[in-house]
Amino acid sequence: MKKRSRIRETAAVVAASAVALVTVQGSSAAAGGGESPTVCVGSRPVGSLPGPEPSVFRVLAYIEKRGETRYRSVFTGLSVDEDQRTADVYRIPSRAFDADICAHAEKGVRVRVHDTDVTARRLDALAERIGDDMSRWDDRFDLRSVGPDPSGFVHIGVDDPATADLIIKKALGKFWAKHIRVEYEGSASLV
Incomplete structure (x- = not known):
């Protein structure tokens, strides 16, 4: 029973993140398009992802792993602004990828998502x-x-x-x- 409820909770967090991602910050433009990127702010507990400190690096490791495996058909790359605790993610537009990475961002980490047209x-x-x-x-x-x-x-x-x-x-x-x-x-x- 616990496993089933954890799956439901995870699905709810991913769905809520997708809604927040689309409605709160707007949309991003293709590379060089000039529009602001979509932004989400992490809400997962700090330390909930495995990996090194600070938390922005754990979030980056998660994004990179997902981008190079499940979402390799849309993932372009990522960079970090360590001082601002911000991960910049570049990808071909994908609501599923956006929802996934935003749902896994730890509290205090911002994820800026930028559109591109190349992997x-x-x-x-x-x-x-x-x-x-x-x-x-x-x-x-x-x-x-x-x-x-x-x-x-x-x-x-x-x-x-x-x-x-x-x-x-x-x-x-x-x-x-x-x-x-x-x-x-x-x-x-x-x-």
């Missing part, structure tokens, strides 16, 4: 593709770094951003162009 898996594949083509860019610009950013783009560090931006975006096509940020990066050095 972490696709960003990883794009970063790998650009890196694998390193010799393709020879004699045009020097590719110094490439990696996915959790907010929905791939960061590319080069010696000549103006040239590289045009060449890379043309080579990868219109959809990927909006997911690429080309910036100047000094030459690599040993620390």
Whole structure:
């Protein structure tokens, strides 16, 4: 009997979180859309999730695990503002994912949910593709770094951003162009 009531309680918390998420803070826009993100504030007891201190890191660990498993078809990435005890979650819009992560946020932790239109898996594949083509860019610009950013783009560090931006975006096509940020990066050095 206790197991059944715990399931009902969990379902009620998830449902209540989904309603609060939609009605309290509004909706977020696609990456770069300019609208405010959806925000929920944790209500679970502090320490209810396993993991390290402070509680924002336990919430991040939970979100990352869920994003990389059950919700990998919508998860883009996450970042943290430790001082503000805030987790920023980037994902393709998903009410189920939003309700899940908000229902598991501990008291005092804010979760800001941002819309994107790309998953972490696709960003990883794009970063790998650009890196694998390193010799393709020879004699045009020097590719110094490439990696996915959790907010929905791939960061590319080069010696000549103006040239590289045009060449890379043309080579990868219109959809990927909006997911690429080309910036100047000094030459690599040993620390």
